[in-house]
Amino acid sequence: MKVMVPVKRVVDYNVKIRVRPDESGVELDGVKMSMNPFDEIAVEEAIRLREAGLASEVVAVSCGPEPCQETLRTALALGADRALLVETAQTLQPLAVARLLAAVCERESPGLVICGKQAIDDDANQTGQMLAARMGWAQATFASKLVLGDGCAEVTREVDGGLETISVQLPAVITTDLRLNEPRYATLPNIMKARKKPLDRVTPEELAVDVSPRLQVLRVSEPPKRRAGERVPDVATLVERLRNQAKVI
């Protein structure tokens, strides 16, 4: 079974982003970019399936501009077998990505797609569910455990109020939550080897997908800032303030 892992290039999670003064967006010039952390978890899960003999091939796919190939090289260094860049300079919204990934699925026929649950830039949490819808496949979002069976997968999901286990028919789309696994680091030899692994390119036009945005961004602004309050010297003062100043207890 082939496993496809969509990986997104995003601002590194350690970066404190800045909103552009003209409110046109977030400053991306000179900012460190990395693979979306949830996608590292997705790549790790796919590789473990292959290592366990349950998957035959792991294909990483990224949609976006040319530098996304760095993210794909990271996926290859972690152990993906080959990579596909859907190259476009157009800003991509989740529906467009899902439609591109659906077109790739038509070509590749994976038995399983493992996405991140959420990209930490747009915080959308949509693409995997949208891809499943476009393909008419089952979905298992927010996975914290995955057990492959015969033609199905049993997935434990992190939901409000606890954990839920469902069984989905394959092919299916699974989205990863934080507790699914702990991703490995790429070793130097594997980074070298990754350079020789195949990385193909395709364009949205070649996939016959219209990626025009459906959401028009009018403005990106700074949220209201919270100011640091008072340092209280002791517990007694804290309780006094909560009672008499904040009046919250």
Added chain:
Amino acid sequence: MSVLVIAEHDNQRLRPVTLATIAAALQIEPSVEVLVAGSACSAAAEEAACLTGVSRVRCADASHYEHELAENLAALVVANAAGYSHLLAPASTFGKNLMPRVAALLDVAQLSDVSAIEAADTFVHPIYAGNALETVRCLDAVKVLTIRPTAFDAAVPGNSAAPVEHLPAGPDLALSRFVSRETSASDRPELGSARVVVSGGRGLGSADNFHAVLTPLAERLGAALGASRAAVDAGFVPNDWQVGQTGKIVAPELYVAVAISGAIQHLAGMKESRVIVAINKDPDAAIFQVADYGLVADLFDAVPELVDALAR
């Protein structure tokens, strides 16, 4: 224009997040409709019918809607979506699972975590862990939104009941099947809607410490318990206690952060709280930059002392 809210409920009662979503819907249109899909869910449908601003409830009652499986539910929503300009659900794990699927079936965009409604087609929502607010115009004919519950007051019961219409159930697509559910047992208030939240971080050191130290404080304050990702990853508490960008968003009257450093991913989940208290032994911890009251202290001294002081 016509707005449909997809209710999250437990077949008996609507969840508080649904009430907030209806309130958001009422900012788009003065009256809205609600879809209640479930199994033996007429009590939840009746509750929705009695809310101010609800003009009609559409109820689909079938065993294959019992576990809110996205494939069946999305198909039901889409089959009944004709005529609506807006489809709304809470930005809970229920809504996040369902609404992108609905939108993609309709071939329209979905907007996540809407925190303000500027016009019928223009919405504000946080991106980058709440470090930026994006104002967006939806160009599609149908606007599919998930609503950040903490950004809207709950819809309230009214004097009259709207009609409840029974919808024929769609087929069971059988793409997925419910196996089991493990609810994190807690007699504390629900994290998402509690008036007071006490959260613990890595500094608690163990599950035993977490409960021994923080439960008395939570009891004293009538608070829900929450945690940082580090505390969850370390196995101190269940996964769904995680507050933050990729966990639960809370905005209580009072948030007490104990031994939490204040990473941006954590702040994303709690910085809309009215009053924030931080207890941390590191005077430079980032949490102090958002705290209304900061106490630099060892938690193992300060928290028991606080419990005593509150009893007096």
